[in-house]
Amino acid sequence: MTAMVANRSSHNLKNGINRTGELSEAQRETVGEVGKLVTAYVAFQMKRKGRFPSEKVKELLGDDSDETPRPEVSRVLHEVASKLEDDNAQLFGEMCDKLQITKTTVYATFVGVVRELFDTGINWGRIVALIAFAGALAIHCAKAGMETKVRKVIDWTARYVVWNLEDWIKNSGGWEGFQRHFHKHPSYSSLLLTAAGIIGVGLAVAFTCH
Template sequence: MEQEDALRGETEQLVTDYLEYCCRQEGCQERPPSTPAAATMRVVAKELRRSYQDFFECAKNQLVDRPPEQVLAEVAEMMDQDGFNWGRVAVLVVFAGAMLETEEQEKKERGQLRSEMSRRLAEELCRYLVEEKGAWLRENGGWTGFHHHFTQKQPPPQSDPNSTLCCIMAAAAGFGLVGLALLLAVR
């Protein structure tokens, strides 16, 4: 039980860090990442968002008349059908962040809605990752393992910057473009 509590705390910290990063106000200085794994998540997310921009744009359209945590749960279930890896973890967290970018009409209301949606998405992500994938996370080194998985694959600074992207995408490729296309059909 102590291991699960520690994993839950680390998961909440990482997920909250990333979702708050996604909700930050334009023009406001961003907060530094709360942990090395949170910093890694931001780097991986940036590359995923850049490389799969169309897919994450579609995430915004998945919320029509549906609770965001329900969409996230369906995506998590679909991703889990043929194995689990760090790339899928990253895609799931980044997908939640993309859902926070829905357009609302009033700016004041938008901040409140995004904050509430962020809280609900964080709860669902933590529930799924700790309760359903906790054993897998612990077997793979927890969030320290996540950090090491992506940072150990990074080439030395003098290498071609495109190979960094290749390493990140290769780790996420366990999800595959076919999986990304399937997720677009989730309704």
């Protein structure tokens, strides 16, 4: 089951990002696992094209930032999310600067974009877009003197996945389903293009709310 789930739990998706309360032990474990997957992606993008030296990446993300419990899934994620970013270089290159994100607005920006991204449903392309956006936002924070927000962005992303996307991911074959989906659909430009367009709308909404 990898097709779009249109209008599924739209209210919960919009409001779940602000959820509070204790995570169950299983949820904490999943947050940690997803967090490692996102951390490895952020580390990959920080090093990509010489954006940050390895020592700085370790300082920001830890010595084990490249480690992930799902190395093959991580490899596919790096490939697909990098394609999304490269095919939309202007969007990803300028979005955070245009929003003039500060320490006090970074969370609101994250919330606004993610709400828009999953407003009408879930698919693997949108999940890739979420992680790609989180990577771009984390890198912007690192460059803009908001280094303490880098790990925050990763944690927000992991918690959003657990609170709002975990059931869909499980029903779609888990992260192995993600891997299989992109192996079966090597020509995934339309899926990513749609996701990029939604990010653009989310950024526009976030901009109007600043």
